[in-house]
Amino acid sequence: MVGASAFAAAAPAGPAVLGQTRLPRQQAPMSDEAQAERDIRRDATSVADLLGLTVGAEDRRGAFVAAPHLLNSRGTLWGGCGLAAAIAFTQARGARECVWAQAQFVGPVLAGATVRLCADADGGLTQGAVRATVDGRTVFRAGGTFGRATGSVTRFAPSGSWAPDPLDCPPREYPDWLTFPRDGVLSLVEQRWARPPRTVLDGTPGTGRSALWLRLVPPLPLTGAALALLADFTPVGLIEAIGDMSMGTSLDNQLRVLAVPAGEWILLDVRVEAIVRNVAQLRARMYDASGALVATAGQAALVHRVRPPGGGAPGMR
Numbered sequence: 001m002v003g004a005s006a007f008a009a010a011a012p013a014g015p016a017v018l019g020q021t022r023l024p025r026q027q028a029p030m031s032d033e034a035q036a037e038r039d040i041r042r043d044a045t046s047v048a049d050l051l052g053l054t055v056g057a058e059d060r061r062g063a064f065v066a067a068p069h070l071l072n073s074r075g076t077l078w079g080g081c082g083l084a085a086a087i088a089f090t091q092a093r094g095a096r097e098c099v100w101a102q103a104q105f106v107g108p109v110l111a112g113a114t115v116r117l118c119a120d121a122d123g124g125l126t127q128g129a130v131r132a133t134v135d136g137r138t139v140f141r142a143g144g145t146f147g148r149a150t151g152s153v154t155r156f157a158p159s160g161s162w163a164p165d166p167l168d169c170p171p172r173e174y175p176d177w178l179t180f181p182r183d184g185v186l187s188l189v190e191q192r193w194a195r196p197p198r199t200v201l202d203g204t205p206g207t208g209r210s211a212l213w214l215r216l217v218p219p220l221p222l223t224g225a226a227l228a229l230l231a232d233f234t235p236v237g238l239i240e241a242i243g244d245m246s247m248g249t250s251l252d253n254q255l256r257v258l259a260v261p262a263g264e265w266i267l268l269d270v271r272v273e274a275i276v277r278n279v280a281q282l283r284a285r286m287y288d289a290s291g292a293l294v295a296t297a298g299q300a301a302l303v304h305r306v307r308p309p310g311g312g313a314p315g316m317r
Contacts, residue, residue, distance in 0.1 A: 041069055041188065042218065047225040048088040050188070051081060055092040060119035062089045066109050069188060073180035077109035079250030079299075080232025081185065082132065084225040086142035089117045090128035091225070098224025101128075101144030102254040109139050153259045160287030163194040166213035166265045170196075172236075177308045178245075189230065190215040194267055201244055208241040208272035215265045222261040222294075227286060230266050231255050231297035234284045237270035238303060241280070248280060248301030256296045263289030268297075278303050 044050040051070065055062040064070075064085055066077045083103040091098070109115055113134045120129030130142045163169075172191035194211035214230045216222075235248030267287040274281045280303050286295040 062117040071184040078185040080229040083228040086130040088225040095146035097149040099145040103142040107139040159291040161291035204243040206240045210237040219264045241272035245306040251300040254298045261288035261294045
């Protein structure tokens with residue numbers, strides 16, 4: 001399976017504030033490869049650029065590398081990047097706007113691996129189908145529906161206008177003892193809590209609902225591919241649900257797009273429906289800065305509980 005999702009840790013002490021350009025302690029001089037990665041993040045004008053996606057429209061093939069800035073906290077490809085790549089690849093071949101997409105992860109994508117994408121010959125451009133491989137081994141399959149963007153949306157779900165302005169919300173932070181690399185996807189996204197996180201992590205189950213403001217850094221157009229990347233923050237809800245530090249590994253990701261978002265921020269309103277045999281069933285509503293519902297997301301994620309060194313309680317201060 002592809003390790004996909006962010007730590008579902010809330011805001012314990014620690015200096016690593018997402019969205020700020022703070023270098024790790026004792027930062028070594030940057031290699032040429034690291035410098036290139038930094039340039040990609042700075043110069044990208046789309047998610048396809050951010051992924052380093054190349055596309056051969058005539059032979060229905062594409063590719064991208066699982067570069068450091070596309071990795072999750074476990075050092076493998078962020079699952080949302082896989083779904084985003086499939087969407088961007090299909091659109092680069094001539095498809096219209098993403099209406100619906102999903103990806104099923106069947107194998108890991110390790111750091112530095114080249115992921116090759118192949119369009120299903122029977123998929124066409126309205127119903128896109130993509131197979132992703134690494135060295136001939138299938139790592140995920142994706143499919144989606146693509147169509148003409150519409151300006152008319154009838155919404156029945158409640159709006160997201162209840163959420164405070166993102167800049168009035170506290171940033172999400174991580175404790176120092178979590179030693180995962182900070183230069184992966186988490187370095188690309190500013191996170192702010194729209195609902196205050198739990199302050200006592202004693203394993204007591206909670207409500208299963210969390211809400212987080214997200215913004216790509218630097219800002220990129222919030223296309224379907226961008227929403228797919230951001231939707232993979234849904235496992236953030238695990239900390240509230242299980243009352244423990246945790247992270248999620250995506251087994252599958254789904255995205256349904258309603259409208260083009262306004263502004264740079266996305267509010268991810270998450271609900272953990274259930275955890276069955278250590279697999280969490282998750283869903284989320286995605287709102288833009290105006291409070292309008294712009295997409296819905298869902299996934300199944302393998303739950304990993306995380307403990308501080310020495311096995312102490314993962315409380316927050």
